[in-house]
Structures are given as structure tokens and as C-alpha cells.
Amino acid sequence: MVLSFGELLLRICPDGDGEWLEENALSCYVGGAEANVATALALWNIPSAYFTVLPDNMMSHQLTDYLGRRGIDTSRVIYQGSRLGLYFLPKGKDLKNAGVIYDRDHSSFSDLRPGTIDWDKVFQGVRWLHFSAISPALNARVAAVCEEGLAAAVAKKIAVSVDLNYRAKLWQYGAAPVDIMPRLVQYCDLVMGNLWAAEKMLGVPVDASLSENSTKEEYLAHAEKTSQEILRTFPRAKMVANTFRFDKEGAGIRYYTTLYTGRKLYHSKEYLADRIVDKVGSGDCFMAGLIYGQYSGKDYQETLAFATAAAFQKLFISNDATNQRVEEIEQSISAYER
Numbered sequence: 001m002v003l004s005f006g007e008l009l010l011r012i013c014p015d016g017d018g019e020w021l022e023e024n025a026l027s028c029y030v031g032g033a034e035a036n037v038a039t040a041l042a043l044w045n046i047p048s049a050y051f052t053v054l055p056d057n058m059m060s061h062q063l064t065d066y067l068g069r070r071g072i073d074t075s076r077v078i079y080q081g082s083r084l085g086l087y088f089l090p091k092g093k094d095l096k097n098a099g100v101i102y103d104r105d106h107s108s109f110s111d112l113r114p115g116t117i118d119w120d121k122v123f124q125g126v127r128w129l130h131f132s133a134i135s136p137a138l139n140a141r142v143a144a145v146c147e148e149g150l151a152a153a154v155a156k157k158i159a160v161s162v163d164l165n166y167r168a169k170l171w172q173y174g175a176a177p178v179d180i181m182p183r184l185v186q187y188c189d190l191v192m193g194n195l196w197a198a199e200k201m202l203g204v205p206v207d208a209s210l211s212e213n214s215t216k217e218e219y220l221a222h223a224e225k226t227s228q229e230i231l232r233t234f235p236r237a238k239m240v241a242n243t244f245r246f247d248k249e250g251a252g253i254r255y256y257t258t259l260y261t262g263r264k265l266y267h268s269k270e271y272l273a274d275r276i277v278d279k280v281g282s283g284d285c286f287m288a289g290l291i292y293g294q295y296s297g298k299d300y301q302e303t304l305a306f307a308t309a310a311a312f313q314k315l316f317i318s319n320d321a322t323n324q325r326v327e328e329i330e331q332s333i334s335a336y337e338r
Contacts, residue, residue: 001047001073002128004322005149006135007109008052008063009085011280011320016090016099026299029088029280030066031134031320033165036281039321040288040310042071043080044296049073051164053108055081076122081108089280104138114144119152128291129153132163132200133193136180137170143180149238150187154236163287164193164201177201185234186298190294192287195219205230219244220258220267227260241290241304243283243311255312257286259304266301268308271336276315285322286311289329309333316317 013027014020030035035050042048050072054060063084064074085107089100104110123129123193129150136143153160162185171177181201185191198204210218227240239261247252254271291305299307310329314322324332 001125002038002041002130002295003048003051003076003123003126004034004130005036005050005051005146006132007033007085007107007138008032008035008050008054008067009087009104012086012088013090014088016186017311025287029320030063032085033134033163033238033281033284035067037130037288037323038072038282039067039070040285041292043322043324044288044292044326045120046284046292047073049076049126051078053078053112055079055083055108060084071262078117079108081111083107085109095136100167100169102167104126104170109135110138112141112145114148115139117145117149119149121276122149123153123156123158124308126153126156126158127293128159128161129162130161130287130291132196133169133177133181133184134165134167136184137167137177139173143175143184146256147187150184154187159190160188161192161287161291162188162189163283164191164197165283166197166200167191178203182233185230188234188237189236190239190241190290191230191237192243192283192290194242194244195222197244198226198230200228202233204233211298216244216256216270220265223267224256224265226258227258227265231260236280238291239294239300240306241286243286245282253315255308255315257304257308257311259300261300264300266304268304269336271308271312273312273315278318281314281317282311282314284320285314288322292326305333306330309336 009032011029011031038050039046085104087102199206223242230240242258252274257268259266286307289310293303
């Protein structure tokens with residue numbers, strides 16, 4: 001079973017022009033990076049569980065029932081505290097957008113404290129644990145809980161993956177990501193992110209010569225260099241994955257990815273699109289695809305191809321998590337030749 005650990009959130013989507021005030025209506029999506037991963041894995045018939053902390057009220061139980069109907073095991077969820085985390089983001093915008101508004105202080109999850117979770121119970125039947133850098137960004141207590149859980153997972157020989165999501169607006173408690181994340185990544189088997197996240201969180205520098213005008217070959221070469229440095233620094237790590245998404249006004253989107261393991265850099269085909277629907281959750285879908293491929297016994301190139309296609313297709317889905325099944329994703333790989 002794959003266990004995803006993180007905060008369950010509601011994404012509220014006011015439009016940029018304020019029409020929601022006139023219409024008295026706001027779009028709302030069930031979100032959270034780790035919940036998106038858990039949803040994709042369950043859809044792809046991988047045994048998927050989700051662990052979070054929610055207030056014990058009607059809305060929380062409706063949310064876990066919603067996840068349960070999607071095939072996710074929510075039996076490990078702890079009900080305590082007083083509130084659910086929220087964030088506000090206009091539809092179509094990226095979570096790195098300056099307009100994102102977080103409302104997560106004093107949520108049930110952000111009030112977690114070390115020494116209060118029975119990790120033996122949480123990890124029963126678990127083969128793989130996934131978390132993201134969003135959780136330790138909340139505060140020092142949650143960062144300590146993450147480290148406690150990762151140490152317990154490694155002691156039980158559970159594989160661990162991390163997504164190096166960087167959210168500048170969350171790192172506000174006096175610690176820089178580079179002060180926290182290396183302590184957590186030391187427990188990880190699979191590290192996923194991008195060159196700039198690795199620099200910000202792990203201190204792996206991006207060459208000053210690299211710019212938006214650099215060639216794909218230059219980006220791939222730097223991905224190999226960064227991946228090698230991560231594997232040298234964190235001996236437990238076996239795989240490093242990077243995503244490259246370039247959004248240029250009037251030029252559409254270019255998307256491709258890499259996976260480094262066994263002293264070899266694998267790279268995906270390049271996907272192009274004139275316009276997309278929703279940027280939220282594409283990286284989570286890529287992460288889920290990597291886990292799916294490795295959990296299913298695919299080779300590295302097949303794993304990367306599936307994960308990349310799944311992530312690219314997510315850009316055209318108006319929801320936080322994917323709704324595409326394995327067969328649809330595999331068909332898109334064959335159909336998209338470039």
C-alpha cells in the first residue's frame with residue numbers, strides 16, 4: 001500500500017474580476033498535494049491510503065467520505081483540532097502565483113506536534129510513504145512531525161518519496177527551506193522537483209548561465225548534474241526526477257521531464273499546447289505516475305513516459321486531481337508523437 005501524508009485542503013476559486021460577489025457563488029475543489037497523489041494512485045488501482053488530521057465535524061467526514069468513494073483508505077485519519085485548511089486561487093493560475101492566499105494557520109494539521117502519533121499503527125501494511133515539502137513549510141512543529149514519521153518509516157524499510165514543492169508564502173516561521181529539507185530528504189528514496197526547487201531547498205546551485213533562453217540540451221545537462229549532486233549528498237536516494245514547464249505569453253506551454261537513476265539520465269518526449277485549463281495538480285500527477293510505475297514494476301523509461309503523459313493531460317482537467325485512467329494515459333502516449 002502507498003500512504004500519502006499531508007494536509008487536506010479546500011481550494012476556493014474566486015474569479016479575478018469579482019463576479020463571484022454578484023453571483024454569490026464560489027467554485028470549490030478538494031485539494032492538497034498529497035491528496036492529489038493518493039487520488040491518482042487509487043484511480044490507477046494501486047492500493048492507496050491517506051493520512052491527515054481534520055477537525056471532528058460534519059464537513060470533515062463529508063470530505064473523507066468523498067475520498068473513500070474514490071477508493072482511498074482514510075482509516076488512518078485523525079480527527080482533532082478546530083479547523084480545516086483553506087487556500088484561495090483563481091482558476092487557471094499557478095500555486096506559485098503571487099495572488100495565492102493561504103488560510104492555514106491553526107488548522108488541525110498545522111497544530112500537529114511530535115510525539116503524538118502512533119506511527120506503528122499509521123504504517124501498518126504500508127510499503128511506500130509519500131510526503132511533500134509543503135508540510136514542513138507550515139511551522140517547526142509540523143517539520144519535526146515529518147522527520148519523526150520519516151525516521152519511523154525507514155526503520156520499517158518503507159520506501160519514501162518527496163516532492164520539493166516550494167511555496168514562498170508558507171515559509172514564514174523563521175527557518176529557510178535549506179535549513180529544514182536536507183534533514184528530511186536524507187530519508188528519501190525518490191526525490192522529485194525541479195532545478196530551482198533543488199537550489200532553494202537543498203542548496204544545489206543552478207548554473208548562472210542557465211536562463212529562459214537556454215536550450216533543451218542545456219537544461220537536460222543541468223538536470224543530470226543536479227541529480228548526481230543530490231544522489232552524492234543523500235546516499236539513501238536512488239532516483240531524482242525533474243519537471244520542466246515553460247509558459248510563455250503567446251507561445252503556449254512546453255513540457256518535458258527527466259529521471260536520473262543508475263548513473264543514467266532518462267528524458268521524456270516534449271509536449272506542447274497552445275492553452276491549458278488548470279495548472280494545479282500537474283506536478284502531483286507526475287509524482288503519482290512515478291510511484292505508479294515503480295510500484296507496478298515498469299522500467300525507468302516506461303515509468304517516466306507514463307508519469308509525464310499523466311502530468312501533461314492533467315493540465316486540461318478542471319480539478320485538483322486527475323480523472324484519467326491508466327488506459328487513457330497510455331493511449332495519449334501513443335497518440336502524441338513529437
